[in-house]
Amino acid sequence: MDESALVAAAKTSPDAFAALYDRTQPEVYRYAYSLAGNHAGAEDLTAEAYRRALNHLPAYEDRGRPFAAWLCTIVRNLARDRGRKAGREVPLMDHDQPVDGWPGAAVELAERRTLVQAAVARLPDVQRQVVVLRFGHERSCREVAEQLGKSEAAVKQLTYRAVNRLREILVEAGYEHDG
């Protein structure tokens, strides 16, 4: 389904909104993380941005811009308001992502999805979860096991398989790796 149709459907359908969330969440979260500099802050910004988007959705006019760009604008405004409230500037961690000239940058960000993200997206569900938690969130095997309701041995095994598979996909895609 093309995005405009999905946005229109999401105004009356919970499942369509969930599908819209699935489509946009990786980009929105990535942007929130770049502003917050940590996962707790990024989760907070992402959740709040989607709640606001939901409230304003009935009045949302689709002008051909990606839906994620609108959400990123909301994230940016929330981060700015919070930075102001805390009496300091919000750290901008993502130095390679210019925020000047917004919202164009969100579109660009969407287009510049890295090979790594694409490769991770191709992993089977469980392997992807394990890799994201172990290496993206730096959780221990024990913590991941607890969160996913698996044994530590199973998580170790999954990590091993996932990393190998990821290497294969990346090498296939022409990604140079140094290990």
Place this chain on the structure above:
Amino acid sequence: MSMMAEPEITLPGHVRQELAYTADPGFAARLRAELRARQARNTRNLSWFEIELPVGPIRLVHDGELVHLVTRDLKRFDALAHEGLGFEPPFGDSRRVREALSAVLAGRRRGSDVAFLGGLSPFQQAVLKVTATIPKGQLRPYHWVARHAGSPGAVRAAGTALGHNPVPFVVPCHRVVRSDWTLGEYSAGGTEVKEQVLRAEGVTPERLDWLQHAPRYIGQLATHEFCLAACPGLDEEDPALHRPFRSLEEALAEGYVPCETCRPL
């Protein structure tokens, strides 16, 4: 099993950096369900079905994934629905929700994971999430819930939050009782119903009577751990193995550590 150390599995730094920009899958899934539930409420895409419990039928309003409202008061359902949701949903079954409910009622899943709590205050959400961790057949006092919800002083407020639990049975507010282990109030039908629900989970009147005469905290001489009197790990038959404490401070001052099963602290 091999005695050789397992090789450390790792990824190049720049790959790890890319992964760091990805949301925790648990967070992403919870937020998805919450947003779907909010939109279901906004667009009136909710329905209800009933299930039979030992205390009679209960009616559950759901969005096909999460439960929004639970009541035993079938006669006042229209009023409750208007008050809680702003409209009266129609009948509509859901296999997925039924399966989730069986898992919750059997103690295999936490009720807070299958309920929509997004419309409540952060404190009320915290209280209900803590309550959902109390295992089937066990009891905890209001002060325990308040402490674990992050506000040890807010015992009354915790009671109020539980009194307004929109999803009784799914979030088992019946497992929360007074500090003296008397049952206290129950919004889904009063003390008698609370007693019936607990009895169906294996909490007998004899057990309650034992608790009401037990010290507030009990230290285990063998392990130097201290527990709530209601801890399932305590051997209530053998008081010679116990050391009574009136307060947390007293137990801690004696060098006892909190039990990990009942988590008194």
